[in-house]
Amino acid sequence: MKAWEYVINTAMLGTDKQIPSPADLPEEITGVAALIDASETADKEVKFLQKAAAIYNYRQCGFTPLEQKELPVHTASPETSPYCTEAASAILSDILNEEPTALLGLWLSHCHQTGKILLPDVLPAVLDVALKDKSLQPLAVACCGNRGLWLSGLNPSWDYFSTVSDKELWQTGKPDERAGALEKLRTTDPDMAREWLQQTWPQETAASKADLLKTFRVNAGAADQDWLESLWSEKGQKVKEEVVYLLKRIPGSSIIKLYEGVLREAVMLKKEKALLGMMTKVSIQFKLPSRIDEAIFKSGIEKLSGQKSPFSDEEFIIYQLIESVPPAFWEQRFEAAPAQVVQYFEKYAPAMTGALGMAVSRFKAASWMPYFLHLDGFYVDFIDFLNPPEQEKYLLRFFKPDPRNAIHYALQLKQEWSADFAITVLREMANYPYEYNRASFNKHIRLIPVTIINQVKAIEPKDLNLLNTWAKNRDHLLKLLRLKQQTLNAFNA
Amino acid sequence: MQLTEDQIYALAPDDASKKAGRDLAAPAKWVSKGINPLALWGECQGSGSKPYQTQVDLTAIAFKCSCPSRKFPCKHGLGLLLLRARQPDLFPDSDMPAWVSEWIGKRSEKEEKKAEKTEKPVDEAAQAKRQQSREQKVIAGIDGLLVWIKDIIRGGILTIPEKDGAYWDGMARRMVDAQASGLAAIVRDLGATNFWNEGWQSSFMDKLLQLYLVAESYQHLPIIDPLLQQDIRSAIGFTMSQDELKKQDGVNDTWLVIGKESRDEQQLTVEQNWLYGLKSKQYALVLQFIVRGQVGQLSLSTGMCLEAELSYYPSAVPFRAIIKNHSITPTPTQANVAGFTGWQQVAEHETELNSKLPFRSEMPLVVTALKPVQYQKQWWLQDEQGYLCCISSSFKNIWQLLALSGGEPLTMTVIGKENEYRPLGVWHGQNYKAI
Numbered sequence: 001m002k003a004w005e006y007v008i009n010t011a012m013l014g015t016d017k018q019i020p021s022p023a024d025l026p027e028e029i030t031g032v033a034a035l036i037d038a039s040e041t042a043d044k045e046v047k048f049l050q051k052a053a054a055i056y057n058y059r060q061c062g063f064t065p066l067e068q069k070e071l072p073v074h075t076a077s078p079e080t081s082p083y084c085t086e087a088a089s090a091i092l093s094d095i096l097n098e099e100p101t102a103l104l105g106l107w108l109s110h111c112h113q114t115g116k117i118l119l120p121d122v123l124p125a126v127l128d129v130a131l132k133d134k135s136l137q138p139l140a141v142a143c144c145g146n147r148g149l150w151l152s153g154l155n156p157s158w159d160y161f162s163t164v165s166d167k168e169l170w171q172t173g174k175p176d177e178r179a180g181a182l183e184k185l186r187t188t189d190p191d192m193a194r195e196w197l198q199q200t201w202p203q204e205t206a207a208s209k210a211d212l213l214k215t216f217r218v219n220a221g222a223a224d225q226d227w228l229e230s231l232w233s234e235k236g237q238k239v240k241e242e243v244v245y246l247l248k249r250i251p252g253s254s255i256i257k258l259y260e261g262v263l264r265e266a267v268m269l270k271k272e273k274a275l276l277g278m279m280t281k282v283s284i285q286f287k288l289p290s291r292i293d294e295a296i297f298k299s300g301i302e303k304l305s306g307q308k309s310p311f312s313d314e315e316f317i318i319y320q321l322i323e324s325v326p327p328a329f330w331e332q333r334f335e336a337a338p339a340q341v342v343q344y345f346e347k348y349a350p351a352m353t354g355a356l357g358m359a360v361s362r363f364k365a366a367s368w369m370p371y372f373l374h375l376d377g378f379y380v381d382f383i384d385f386l387n388p389p390e391q392e393k394y395l396l397r398f399f400k401p402d403p404r405n406a407i408h409y410a411l412q413l414k415q416e417w418s419a420d421f422a423i424t425v426l427r428e429m430a431n432y433p434y435e436y437n438r439a440s441f442n443k444h445i446r447l448i449p450v451t452i453i454n455q456v457k458a459i460e461p462k463d464l465n466l467l468n469t470w471a472k473n474r475d476h477l478l479k480l481l482r483l484k485q486q487t488l489n490a491f492n493a
Numbered sequence: 494m495q496l497t498e499d500q501i502y503a504l505a506p507d508d509a510s511k512k513a514g515r516d517l518a519a520p521a522k523w524v525s526k527g528i529n530p531l532a533l534w535g536e537c538q539g540s541g542s543k544p545y546q547t548q549v550d551l552t553a554i555a556f557k558c559s560c561p562s563r564k565f566p567c568k569h570g571l572g573l574l575l576l577r578a579r580q581p582d583l584f585p586d587s588d589m590p591a592w593v594s595e596w597i598g599k600r601s602e603k604e605e606k607k608a609e610k611t612e613k614p615v616d617e618a619a620q621a622k623r624q625q626s627r628e629q630k631v632i633a634g635i636d637g638l639l640v641w642i643k644d645i646i647r648g649g650i651l652t653i654p655e656k657d658g659a660y661w662d663g664m665a666r667r668m669v670d671a672q673a674s675g676l677a678a679i680v681r682d683l684g685a686t687n688f689w690n691e692g693w694q695s696s697f698m699d700k701l702l703q704l705y706l707v708a709e710s711y712q713h714l715p716i717i718d719p720l721l722q723q724d725i726r727s728a729i730g731f732t733m734s735q736d737e738l739k740k741q742d743g744v745n746d747t748w749l750v751i752g753k754e755s756r757d758e759q760q761l762t763v764e765q766n767w768l769y770g771l772k773s774k775q776y777a778l779v780l781q782f783i784v785r786g787q788v789g790q791l792s793l794s795t796g797m798c799l800e801a802e803l804s805y806y807p808s809a810v811p812f813r814a815i816i817k818n819h820s821i822t823p824t825p826t827q828a829n830v831a832g833f834t835g836w837q838q839v840a841e842h843e844t845e846l847n848s849k850l851p852f853r854s855e856m857p858l859v860v861t862a863l864k865p866v867q868y869q870k871q872w873w874l875q876d877e878q879g880y881l882c883c884i885s886s887s888f889k890n891i892w893q894l895l896a897l898s899g900g901e902p903l904t905m906t907v908i909g910k911e912n913e914y915r916p917l918g919v920w921h922g923q924n925y926k927a928i
Contacts, residue, residue: 008694011701014649045643049705056702057851061844063911065836069879071866075900090498090579094515120899121926124892147899154867154895482519 003029004059007052015044029054076150084116088490092118095483096125101133102446103483108139110491117145127151127158134160170196179211186218194224206236213242217249225250244299249362251326255299259321260329262296265289266318269334269344284349286318296321310351322355326363330356342371353377378402380409388413392421403428407436411444419451423459426452426477430461433470441477450485453478496554496797499926501574503753503794504554506564510571517572520583528577528584534593535573547573548593550600552820554792557596566792604818627672631729634671635708638664638680642705650697654688661685675730679704703852723807724850733806735815743802743817746770748777749824749925750797751906752857752917760784766793767857767917768803768814769906774831776856777803777814791816795918795927798824809849812856824925832859832904835876836912843910855908857917862902865894874914877902885915890928897921897928 006024010017025033029051036042036050084092088111095103104126111118118126123144130140137160141148152161164173166181173181185193197212204212216224224246231243247253266288274281297303301324305316330341345353354377360368361381369382373390378398383391391413398406410417410425417425426448429436441448456478461470505511516522517537524544526535533551536544537560545560547569556570577584589597641664645653661684668677679700686697707728714722727733752767764781783789793799801819805811833839839858846853863874865884872891873881884891897903897919905928907914918927 004695008698011646011698012649012651012694014651015647017649043643045646048646049642049702049709052698053702053706053851056699057847060847060851060911063840063843065840065876065880065882065912066873067879068868068873068875068881071868071875071879073900074866087579093498097512097515120896121893121921123896147896150899151892151896155892479516482521 001059001062003055007055010048011052015048025051025055026058029058077146079117079145079147081115081117081145083119084111084114085490086119088116088487089119089122091483091486091490092122092126095487096122096129098480098483099442101129101136102443103480103487104129105136105139106446106484107487108136108143110487112139112142114491116143116491118143118148120147123148123151127155130160131157175208175211178208179215182212183215183218186215190216190219190221191223194227198227206239209234209236210238210242213239213246216246220246220249222250222252225253229254248299248324251328251363255296256325258293258296258299259301259325262289262292263318263321263325263329264333266321267333282344282348284344284352286315286349286352288314288317292317315351319352319355322352323358323362325359327356327359327365327368338368339371342368346375378405383409383413388415389418392418396421396424399424399428404432404435407432411440411447413447415447416449417447419449419455422448422452423455426456426459430459430470430474431463431466433461433466433473437473438476441473441480445477445480445484448477448481448484450481450488453481453485456481496574496578496794497924498575498578500794500796501571501578503796503927504566504574504792505571506566510564510566510568513568514571514575517568518575518579520576520580522572523576526573526576526584527587527589529586529589532589532593532597533573533577533584534589535569535576537569537572539569545569546592548596549574550597554797554821555600556792565789630671631673631711634668634673634676635711635729637667637671638676638704638708642701642708645701650694650701653697654693656684658684673730675728676704676708677730679707679728706852718809720807720809721850724809724853727806727808727813728852738804738806738815739817741804743804744770744773744775744814745802746773746775747822748799748801748803748819749830750793750795750799751859751925752908752927753793753795764789764791766791767906767908768799769830769857769859770803771830776812776858777805778812778854778856779803779814779816796824796925798822810846810853812853830859830904830920832861834861835878836860836880836882837876837878839882855910857906857908859904859906861904863905863907864900864902865891865898874905874907874916882909882912882914885909885913888915890916894919894928897926 003025032054033051036047036054039047042050088107092104092107095107108126126140127144127148130136141161144151148158149161152158166184169177169181170185182193182196185196193215201209216228228243228246228250231239234240234243244255247255250256266286268285268287270281270283270285272281272283273279301317301320303313303317305311305313309316311319327338327341330336331338334341334344336344342353342356345356353375357372357375357377357379359365360372361379364381364385366385369379369385372379372382373394383394386394392410395406395410407425407428410421429440456474459470459474461467501514502511505514522537524536524538528534528551531550531552532548534546534548536546538544539560545558547556547558547560547567549556549570556566558567558569560567560569562568661680665677665680665684668674668680683697683700683704686693686700688697690696707725710717710721710725711729714725717725723733748768748770750766751769753765755762755764757763762783764783766779766781768777768779769775770777779791779793781789781791798821799816799819800822802817803814804817805814833842839860842858846856860874860876862877866873866875866881868881872884874884875881894916903919903921905919906917908917909915916928918925920926
């Protein structure tokens with residue numbers, strides 16, 4: 001409004017300068033303005049303030065809304081799934097107030113499993129949490145219904161609803177999206193993933209080559225061997241390192257054959273008759289050949305054991321080589337079954353048993369694992385290959401000698417703990433209340449079963465000085481367990 | 494009377510109380526609990542040896558708890574209400590225990606005594622003398638204020654953002670000394686203008702002209718309409734006895750709390766409760782001033798419904814009111830709410846009010862069928878006829894509004910002026926929600 005602009009302009013400069021003349025005023029105000037101007041007693045400032053007040057009132061009374069009848073209609077599609085109950089939504093609000101994304105994930109997964117969707121008023125909060133925690137995005141997308149999809153179209157931050165195919169991501173995505181798409185394909189169709197990368201390999205930069213090759217760590221196998229062997233000539237150091245890393249995990253690769261060749265000469269299982277042939281004396285002898293192909297040292301085998309190492313340099317080289325060959329090699333070499341091989345190592349070369357165990361881990365030789373479970377070494381990679389009760393049993397063995405490590409791996413289990421195991425873990429956690437604090441419980445609440453809710457109160461640390469700190473964590477844990485219980489009840493889970 | 498969770502949270506004095514109350518909404522925390530039409534009660538096992546006795550008067554939403562908390566309502570009161578809202582089956586309908594019936598009995602006795610209370614005789618001569626003395630002080634203060642305003646206008650407002658706090662505070666103190674607390678508040682508000690905002694000049698001039706209008710009109714009070722005189726006196730800071738107000742006939746209605754906001758002013762918490770009369774279609778503002786650490790008389794939250802008699806302060810545009818007596822009733826369905834049908838109707842209404850009272854404060858309005866739309870990279874509310882008013886940039890819950898709307902029109906309460914408004918609450922399903 002022009003008259004108001006004059007008021008502002010005049011006020012900015014001050015009344016010593018120009019003031020709005022009656023000609024600039026709307027018709028309805030000119031009469032009032034003339035009366036004000038005619039006053040003989042009022043000074044310039046009063047006249048301005050009075051006219052400005054009249055214009056101010058005129059402005060307020062004369063507002064007209066903007067007319068825009070042609071705006072495109074943009075509404076959310078009707079929902080096809082039923083909403084969750086108000087009670088379940090109230091629990092969700094409580095969960096959102098506690099910031100535990102693990103509980104939110106649990107709530108959303110139950111909501112999704114029961115075919116329900118979120119009530120509209122919590123959608124922005126859930127979409128915001130999923131924006132920060134990508135692992136929640138698929139569930140958020142599934143539970144937010146058509147209203148969520150509609151909202152994501154309006155708020156660019158929530159664009160994770162867009163369903164771009166992996167192939168499209170591979171062809172047009174950002175570097176991390178391409179690597180993500182390739183890694184996803186490696187899990188389902190490793191051969192196709194290799195073909196994708198082979199097609200674009202000449203156009204890839206050295207940095208992206210190394211990153212994309214890393215995705216081959218998923219399901220690396222014999223089918224990849226030929227192509228990986230052909231990459232020895234690559235110039236990039238990081239690419240070479242990744243190629244070596246991968247080939248060292250593919251039985252039958254040139255590197256592994258090289259290692260096996262050295263071990264064939266270096267490790268001998270000797271069986272000698274003793275006590276007039278009544279007994280057989282068995283021993284394993286380790287002796288590196290006088291000439292070793294330098295290529296094995298270029299592939300990452302260290303020559304020197306270090307001052308504090310219990311091994312000599314020669315033993316250390318052999319130890320690394322044993323770690324790096326598939327355990328099946330020893331079946332052939334010793335002409336013995338896996339159980340027998342492990343027994344030989346344990347009995348006649350105990351210092352090298354760890355290396356064999358590491359080889360079992362590295363080559364995921366599941367059939368060998370049972371023979372190591374009773375041994376002293378803690379082979380963390382075995383855990384994924386055991387069934388849940390075995391996993392807990394295996395971890396329980398290490399709670400006494402190495403509780404923190406055992407807790408660390410217990411927290412990485414995929415499934416909810418059994419009640420007894422949970423109590424054992426929590427008893428140990430109570431001794432480290434600064435490490436296993438509220439944030440830690442927020443993150444891992446999915447693992448802790450609600451059935452122990454009444455037993456948690458009795459858990460106390462060994463050091464009573466830590467009791468107060470633990471008590472706060474414990475109260476928080478109880479609160480989370482109650483929320484978990486309410487969530488399960490709300491969805492009849 | 495069943496409050497929704499949102500309504501219960503709105504009663505909390507702060508976020509920490511909300512959180513603590515939420516934690517107490519678990520059956521295991523309560524040793525005993527019960528309900529009847531008058532009260533809700535429970536015993537909560539706290540850190541003390543005896544459980545805390547928590548009770549809620551359901552007829553007027555009042556709290557009492559034996560815990561030592563100075564917060565009001567305390568976390569136990571909130572937790573008990575939340576538990577009742579979530580799991581009503583856990584509360585058997587039973588007789589009140591002695592500790593509850595005693596409190597409820599005392600409350601009704603107090604109400605009766607209040608009603609019977611007779612006024613002390615007033616020394617009218619002394620009162621008139623005090624009044625005359627105050628008016629002289631106000632006139633002297635206003636003279637100084639008008640000179641100050643003219644100085645600003647003469648020098649121009651270009652350099653106003655450079656003025657420090659003492660500049661505004663000095664004039665505000667002079668107004669307090671002149672017993673014109675209302676003018677002091679406007680001066681402080683003027684100094685609190687966000688000078689970093691683009692277009693601060695317009696909002697500054699709005700406030701300066703309001704200040705000028707009030708101050709100038711006080712000098713011509715005798716020739717002004719009596720109701721408008723009351724508005725001017727009230728804007729200057731003259732108060733009106735609430736006992737006097739209560740003697741007047743009020744408006745009996747079912748009042749929906751359409752919005753509630755609190756702000757801290759020095760040692761006071763000023764609570765604004767906006768009400769809408771479902772039968773009378775009138776709006777009202779009920780203010781509550783709570784001194785730090787003390788308890789407010791009213792516990793209202795958005796979406797709550799009261800059966801109440803309200804007395805309006807005399808005004809050319811009656812808006813501010815006090816509640817004479819009230820009881821909580823169930824929230825009505827949306828069908829009972831008749832609001833403005835579009836922005837043009839709102840504009841006509843606002844014009845009428847502005848013509849009666851040019852320096853009035855913002856009033857909420859219930860408008861039907863508004864939908865949030867994006868136009869020229871800004872959010873607007875569009876009515877059924879296609880007219881738009883923009884959503885104030887101070888409104889932070891646009892995504893929640895959109896989530897509730899889904900692009901469909903909603904009946905909502907908005908507050909603002911001219912073509913900029915801020916939603917306070919919406920009807921969604923059968924519930925009225927604060928937003």
